Amino acid sequence: xxIEFKNVFVERERRLVLTDLSxxxxxxxxxxxxxxxxxxxxxxxxxxxLLLPKTGQVCVDGLDTAQDVTAVRRKVGFVFQNPDxxxxxxxxxxxxxFGLKQRESDxxxxxxxxxxxxxxxxxxxxxxxxxxxxxxxxxxxxxxAAVLATEPEILVFDEPTTQLDLRxxxxxxxxxxxxxxxxxxxxxxxxxxxxxxxxxxxxxxxLAFDGAPAAALDWYRAHCS
Amino acid sequence: xxxxxxxxxxxxxxxxxxxxLGILALGSAALMWVHxxxxxxxxxxxxCLSAHWAGASLRHVWQQLRPLVWLLLVLGxxxxxxxxxxxxxxxxxxxxxxxxxxxxxxxxxxxxxxMQVVVWLLGPxxxxxxxxxxxxxxxxxxxxxLIPELGVQWQDIREAQLARGLVPSPLTMGVPMLLRTLxxxxxxxxxxxxxx
Numbered sequence: 001x002x003i004e005f006k007n008v009f010v011e012r013e014r015r016l017v018l019t020d021l022s023x024x025x026x027x028x029x030x031x032x033x034x035x036x037x038x039x040x041x042x043x044x045x046x047x048x049x050l051l052l053p054k055t056g057q058v059c060v061d062g063l064d065t066a067q068d069v070t071a072v073r074r075k076v077g078f079v080f081q082n083p084d085x086x087x088x089x090x091x092x093x094x095x096x097x098f099g100l101k102q103r104e105s106d107x108x109x110x111x112x113x114x115x116x117x118x119x120x121x122x123x124x125x126x127x128x129x130x131x132x133x134x135x136x137x138x139x140x141x142x143x144x145a146a147v148l149a150t151e152p153e154i155l156v157f158d159e160p161t162t163q164l165d166l167r168x169x170x171x172x173x174x175x176x177x178x179x180x181x182x183x184x185x186x187x188x189x190x191x192x193x194x195x196x197x198x199x200x201x202x203x204x205x206x207l208a209f210d211g212a213p214a215a216a217l218d219w220y221r222a223h224c225s
Numbered sequence: 226x227x228x229x230x231x232x233x234x235x236x237x238x239x240x241x242x243x244x245x246l247g248i249l250a251l252g253s254a255a256l257m258w259v260h261x262x263x264x265x266x267x268x269x270x271x272x273c274l275s276a277h278w279a280g281a282s283l284r285h286v287w288q289q290l291r292p293l294v295w296l297l298l299v300l301g302x303x304x305x306x307x308x309x310x311x312x313x314x315x316x317x318x319x320x321x322x323x324x325x326x327x328x329x330x331x332x333x334x335x336x337x338x339x340m341q342v343v344v345w346l347l348g349p350x351x352x353x354x355x356x357x358x359x360x361x362x363x364x365x366x367x368x369x370x371l372i373p374e375l376g377v378q379w380q381d382i383r384e385a386q387l388a389r390g391l392v393p394s395p396l397t398m399g400v401p402m403l404l405r406t407l408x409x410x411x412x413x414x415x416x417x418x419x420x421x
Contacts, residue, residue, distance in 0.1 A: 048419055073421035085412040086419070090228030090370060094337045099420040128232045150420065 001061065001154050001182040002026050003047055008056035010042050010205075017042045019205045021056070025184070029176075031196035031213065032186040035224050039205040040186045041081070044158045047184065048078040060154065074103070077152030077181075081159040083136070083143035092118070092134075093127045096146045103150060117149035118142070121175060137168035144175070155183040161192060190217055228373055229289065229331040237279045237329065242338035243345065245330045253323050262311060265318035272325040279333045289328055290321075292376070297321065331369075340366040367413065371406075378405050 003025040010018035017039045034040045045051035046058045049065040049072045058065045065072050080086040089095035096114035097107075104110045118124045123141050131139065140163055147155065157176075161169045173192060176183060185192065193199050199216035201209035201224070209219040232238075237245075259265055276286055297317050304313035340362040347358035382401045386393045 050415060050419055070421055073419060078419040080416065080419070086416045088367070088370070088413055088416055089336055090230055091232060091335055094335055097337065102421060130228050130230060130232060132228055146420075 002059075003061075003154075003184075004057075004059045005046070006057040006059070008046065008053040008058060010039070010046065010051060011054045012042060012051070016054075017205050018046075018053075018202075021207055023200075023207060023210065025198075027197040028182050029196045029198075030182075030184045031193040031199040031216075032184065032202060033188065033190070033193055033199060033216070033220055034202035034208070038202045040202050041158050043200075043202060044078070044156050044184065044186045047154070047156050048076045049073055050078065074150070075152060076154045076156055077147035077150055079144055079147050079155065079157045079160055081162055083139035083163070086143040086146065087131050087139065090131055092129050092131060092142050095131065095142070096149050099146050099150050113149050114145075117145040120148065121145050122171075136163040137165060140164060140168070140172075144172075148179075153181060155179065155181050157183060157185045157187070159187055160185065161187060161189045190220075193217060228370070229328065230335060231280055231285070231332045233280045233333070235278055235280055235333070237275060237333040240333070242334045243342045245334055246339070246342055249326055249330050252326060256319050256322060259319070260315060262314045262318060265315060265322060269318050269322040269325065272322050272329060275329050276325060276332070279329055281329075281332055286325070286328070290324065293321075293324060336366050336370055339369065371409070371413075374409070375402075375406065378402060378409075 005021045005023050008018060008021040009016065021043075032040050032043060042051055046053065046065065047060060049058075049069040052058075052066050060072050060075060063072050063075070087095050089098050093111065093114050096117060097110045100110045100113055104113060115124060115127055118127055121141050121144060123138065123145065126134065126138060126142060131142070134142065140160065144160070160176075161172055164172055169189070169192075173195065176185070176192075177195065185196065187193065194213050194217070196213050199209075199211065199213045200207060201216055201220050203224060208223070209216050211219075256265070256268065259268070273286075297320060300320070301313045301317045304316050343362040343365050344358045347356055347361055350356045351358040379398065379402060382398055382405070383393050386397060391397065
């Protein structure tokens with residue numbers, strides 16, 4: 001995995017939310033922390049092409065997110081902060097199969113891949129359930145399964161543990177450790193950040209610190225608390 | 226995030242979606258030609274029985290029908306005044322049967338199956354290059370999917386206003402409803418985009 005940000009400026013609703021970002025990401029686990037409204041989610045969205053830079057360029061394995069957005073989105077799986085924003089269909093297996101429609105034409109194979117993704121996270125029994133009957137934690141796991149089913153090469157998580165209780169949060173940490181893909185995790189969960197190979201601190205739209213987890217967390221506590 | 230679909234494996238769930246929608250369309254048209262309250266009552270009871278076969282509890286059916294009660298009362302009252310009791314009974318029974326039948330189909334048919342029927346129906350038009358059947362089916366599916374959610378949003382906004390001691394009015398409810406609906410549409414579009 002190689003994600004490159006080249007002189008990136010991002011504007012949302014006529015406000016500059018990310019300023020002059022230039023960096024290259026190639027580590028297996030990358031964490032992103034920062035105060036609320038600092039631009040963390042915008043940073044994550046850039047990698048999937050959900051947000052495009054006003055100026056500059058974001059490339060994922062050589063693919064420009066502005067030019068090759070479909071190819072980039074098939075490469076990068078994005079797990080939203082709120083699973084309700086991500087789950088489109090009312091029944092669990094329908095939602096997961098919907099994400100596979102462009103990748104797998106055979107309906108039986110789609111169903112098998114959807115079930116396999118759920119089983120992998122230990123929630124295979126939820127397949128037939130209506131999404132509105134699931135708990136917040138179960139929805140988060142279903143949203144993750146929907147992304148994993150598409151077998152992305154890179155995963156981006158936007159605050160994945162916000163809605164999870166301690167037990168589910170620990171389970172998520174285990175799942176994350178076991179995933180073969182490189183992952184970028186945006187979170188306020190400092191314990192989770194300790195498991196990363198590299199942590200970026202974003203503050204007021206700028207890359208304020210970039211380094212090893214311990215040093216990044218120290219900097220974050222000293223400057224942003 | 227509400228939904229009318231009730232997961233299950235009854236014969237109604239297993240029946241092909243096209244067949245159920247076809248029977249619903251033909252049955253609804255046929256009901257317009259029935260002018261006997263007795264026959265309409267039998268049709269209504271048959272549909273109630275099918276709701277029971279579909280595994281729906283009385284409470285679930287009542288929850289779905291509750292918003293319709295006022296409409297039935299108003300229309301029934303107007304009909305009694307203008308046309309008489311028998312005609313009013315006929316109209317209320319017909320409307321109730323139609324809504325219940327549509328509810329049974331919605332409760333037993335997954336959204337993706339309904340979308341496949343739309344794709345099949347639009348097949349000839351797609352062949353002629355007039356429409357993109359998959360896109361129309363997705364728009365149809367998302368519309369059906371969001372209808373129950375509007376009810377949940379309405380309830381949420383109402384509760385938020387009551388909790389602050391405000392009396393909900395059409396204006397104070399309408400504006401946040403519109404904004405929330407537009408935001409939800411953006412979120413769904415983003416979720417679909419994110420999946421490539």
